[in-house]
Amino acid sequence: MVSLQTTVALATIGVYLAIVLALGYRGWQVGTLDVDDWMAAGRGLGIVVLLFTFAASYHSAFAFLGVGGFVYANGIGIFSASTFYLVISGLILWIVGSRVWLLGKKHGYITPSDLLGDFYESPLLGKLVSLALIAFTFPYIATQLIGGGIIFETATQGAISFEVGAALFVVAGVIYVWLGGLRAVAWTDALQGVFMFGAMWIAGWFFVFSAYRGPQAFWTEVVREFGAYVSLPGPAGTITPAFYISFAIMTGIGVSMTPHLFLRYVSARSPRVLKWVAAFGTGYLILFYLPTAFLGLGAVQAFPDLAQADSAIPMVLYEFTPVWFASIVVAGAVAAAMSTADSQLHAVSALLTRDWYEAYAAEDVDEETVTRVAQYTIPVLGVISYVIAIQQFEFILLLTALSFYGAAQQLPILLGALFWPRASREGALAGFSLGIAVTAVIEFGVVTLPAVLPGFVSGFYGLLVNTVVFVAISLAVGGVSEDTLEDTQGYIDYAISRGWETGGDVTAGDVTTDDD
Amino acid sequence: MTRYLPSSRAGKITTVVLIVFAIAMNPPVIGVVDAPALIAGIDLLYLWTVAWGIGISLVLIWAAWRDAFALTENQVPPELRESEDVATTETDAGDAVAGSGD
Secondary structure (H helix, E strand, O other): OOOHHHHHHHHHHHHHHHHHHHHHHHHHHHOOOOHHHHHHHHHOEOHHHHHHHHHHHHOOHHHHHHHHHHHHHHOOHHHHHHHHHHHHHHHHHHHHHHHHHHHHHHHOOOOHHHHHHHHOOOHHHHHHHHHHHHHHHHHHHHHHHHHHHHHHHHHOOOOOOHHHHHHHHHHHHHHHHHHHHHHHHHHHHHHHHHHHHHHHHHHHHHHHHHHHOOHHHHHHHHHHHOHHHHOOOOOOOOOOHHHHHHHHHHHHHHHHOOHHHHHHHHHEOOHHHHHHHHHHHHHHHHHHHOOHHHHHHHHHHHOOOOOOHHHHHHHHHHHHOOHHHHHHHHHHHHHHHHHHHHHHHHHHHHHHHHHHHHHHOOOOOOHHHHHHHHHHHHHHHHHHHHHHHHHOOHHHHHHHHHHHHHHHOHHHHHHHHHHOOOOOHHHHHHHHHHHHHHHHHHHOOOOOOOOOOOOOOHHHHHHHHHHHHHHHHHHHHOOOOHHHHHHOHHHHHHHHOOOEEEEOOOOOOOOOOOOO | OHHHOOOOHHHHHHHHHHHHHHHHOOOOHHHHHOOOOEEOOEEHHHHHHHHHHHHHHHHHHHHHHOOOOOOOHHHOOHHHHHOOOOEEEEOOHHHHHHHOOO
16 A cells, blocks of 8 residues: 555656656757857846856755755855855855856857866866866765655655665656757756746745744744754854854855856856856755755754764654645755756766867767767766666765866966966965865875865965965966957957847847846 | 946945945944844844845846946956957947946
8 A cells, every 4th residue: 555645746847857857848849959059058048047047056965855954054144155155156156157158158168177177278278177077066966866765765654665766867857858959958947947846835824824823933942942053153163253264165166167057158048148147046046945944953953863963854854745736846956956956967968078078079970979978978978877886985975076176276277267377377276276185185084184274165265275276377387378368258249348228129139038 | 447447327326335335234333233123023133133234126127227347248358258259349448448348
């Protein structure tokens, strides 16, 4: 006899998978076999779709499981830090993203390596950046599969095992990414973004009113009994001032520099789209987190001895809300994990094809062939990710610890390319390499920092070394060629120092429409 | 140096608010509100975070409405729009820059 929980969870996940596959099919019908279309959705995403694909890609399984676990172990300090880092990401999307968009539109850039390799006149730097991003992003797909498999198994009470759940998860993702490329990813993300937000908000408020008769009774109880959870540095003493500041800065920068979000910068229809996505996306992401405080702290009160902190939110839901409702919300966690995994799958495929295959393929290789190669890599990446996920290869999964901090090492050299005329190839190569190296040796405990140093996160030390080395060497050796400067920073200056009014009938290219 | 700073009034106001926000949401200032205490029945640190979060979101929406930072829509050069059949006419540089962007 199948329980109500299993039935509702299976039905919800089944309907959800059917819809995302249908959206992928529609993306395939609309799309064309060229690189811009498959990798950057034809550079035509409008405000609504880009808003949700940005927000849904930003949140991973962490938003549903990890943040509840973090609150359970360390209190609500993460909400203040996250509000700060979400604003950092919004500003990067607007100010950096719009300039990347301009250069992408002008020169056909799609990946970070396209822009950085070109500006610094260094294919080596382009390859180095690409390799680092692939190494840090690829294992992250496996962790999303692990999250997805756990959610399947939990929500269905074991009717679908971890291995089968992860397999269903990856097969569905591979199919719709293959079919529609970034357009399908963005459309499914829009669905996932709405589902995630609705599920989390309804669940949070449902819980606080059903278990406590409202937020005031809830907070009175929490402040009286669990004061350490609503003050810094939290019950475990983790959120020190140094950790707080460095964690927030590195997360805000790191997520913004991941390749799947970089692809959103070039896929916008216009800077106007990026501006509004930055403004509303920041608000969406900040609001998303707020009810998770109720659920995470609710677990502290109801289940003080949880073996796995990440199970805090599902435990609270199944204890305090109707089973059918909890099953629908937990199924929403599948959307959170899948919306990140599909974006990363697509982004790694784009990096492999654009930065490596195209670089070594024959010069006359056509767009259709390149796009086909990108599509072929998707199932291969899916299979490898699945094997890593079910075998849980420790070394590879350790790399996920570096994913945001490693990606963040791009920022100094990207800002150099967009804003600083003295930025040099030598400085960029040395700074980026050292930033990655310093982050890795600290993160993996190869060296132990003296106790006298503040307890910043590893990536922050890497970013400091990276920036100092990049600036110092660039000042010493001088910048890139005048022609390159003119093509990049000169073009940005040319754009922002004047304006053009749109005249005549605005039709196909109307930047104000949102039909995709 | 001026090329890095917003020139429009909206850009300057937004920049100042963002700096105040950054100070308010980080140590040592956030330490002032992290004691377990209730304001109107809500935890102080949570209320501080929610208030600043909603406030800064509204400021960003206002900033977007006012085109506080470059790159703005009217700064996209005509050659990038031609492929999309959008006709353009150049305006005075001063008008464009003073009204929007940085």
